[in-house]
Amino acid sequence: MAQEHTEIRSAAFVRGVIGTTPILYDGVPQVAFVGRSNVGKSSVINMLTGRKNLVKVGKTPGKTTELNFFSINDGACYFVDLPGYGYARVDPKRKEKIKKMILWYLLYAEVTPRLVALIVDAKAGVTAFDTEMLRVLREQGHPHLVVANKIDKLNQKERAAALKAIRAAAGESPVVPCSATSGEGRAALLAAIAV
Ligand code: GDP
Numbered sequence: 001m002a003q004e005h006t007e008i009r010s011a012a013f014v015r016g017v018i019g020t021t022p023i024l025y026d027g028v029p030q031v032a033f034v035g036r037s038n039v040g041k042s043s044v045i046n047m048l049t050g051r052k053n054l055v056k057v058g059k060t061p062g063k064t065t066e067l068n069f070f071s072i073n074d075g076a077c078y079f080v081d082l083p084g085y086g087y088a089r090v091d092p093k094r095k096e097k098i099k100k101m102i103l104w105y106l107l108y109a110e111v112t113p114r115l116v117a118l119i120v121d122a123k124a125g126v127t128a129f130d131t132e133m134l135r136v137l138r139e140q141g142h143p144h145l146v147v148a149n150k151i152d153k154l155n156q157k158e159r160a161a162a163l164k165a166i167r168a169a170a171g172e173s174p175v176v177p178c179s180a181t182s183g184e185g186r187a188a189l190l191a192a193i194a195v
Contacts, residue, residue: 006190009073011049016066018101023069024111029077031193034102034133035119037061037084040149043180044119045070045079048189055081062090065097067105077114077193080105086129099129106136115143115193122148122162122177126169134173145174145192152179 017023024030035041042055054070061084068081082105083098090098105111118133120126126134126146137144148166151159159177167175176192178185 006073006194008049008190010071011051011054011073011079012071013054014069014071014078016064016068018066019104020109023078024109028071028075029114030080030111031072031077032080032082032105032113032116033119034082034106034116035084035147035149036121036124036127036129037087037090039084039119039121039124040180041081041084041119044117044147044149044178044189045081047180047183047186048193049079059084061087062094062098065094065101067101080113086127102133103136106133106140106142113142115145117145117147117189117193118173119147119149119178120166122151122159122166123153125162125165131169134170137173145176146170147176147178147185147189149178149180151177151184152182 015023033041033045038061042057045055046052064083070079072079082102085098085102116137118130120130146166148163154162163175163177176185176188
């Protein structure tokens with residue numbers, strides 16, 4: 001049976017944010033997306049919103065250090081695209097800046113996101129920084145889930161093994177298998193986001 005969810009009718013970029021800015025505290029619910037560079041975070045946001053180019057796919061890793069705000073359904077909520085982290089070739093200072101920005105949003109900005117979607121690559125699994133993210137999300141009491149993206153790349157056997165490992169690493173946090181390419185997981189994510 002198809003899961004019930006609200007459809008996204010409109011999505012528009014609002015602004016990039018660094019530090020304390022009024023948009024963070026305007027009362028509009030925030031759904032944040034976080035993940036390593038190249039896990040398909042931009043592609044997942046595009047898939048959810050049904051917009052091919054809302055977020056540019058294949059951006060140079062580490063280039064964005066801002067929080068990018070998108071207005072969903074004419075201000076019903078914001079999607080907040082956090083900078084991608086952990087790409088090996090990004091210089092250490094920039095890496096540190098990105099990490100600080102993410103942790104600032106989750107720990108110190110005093111926002112209470114409605115949901116944080118931690119996106120991982122289903123094949124690569126949960127990395128050390130993903131585990132740190134999960135710990136922070138739990139400690140802060142932020143509602144969250146793990147999105148196991150690029151699941152389309154795995155055959156049935158690999159898929160079962162990958163999901164088992166990700167579920168073990170995620171503990172009590174829900175895990176949603178997802179493919180930005182095939183659209184798998186879209187209904188489940190939209191239901192969790194409850195736009
Ligand atoms: P980001 O850096 O996390 O925002 O990742 P992007 O959305 O830019 O995607 C990185 C690369 O992975 C691109 O080449 C995408 O086309 C590809 N990609 C993203 N999601 C999927 C997916 O679900 N399946 C497959 N096969 N490729 C994907």
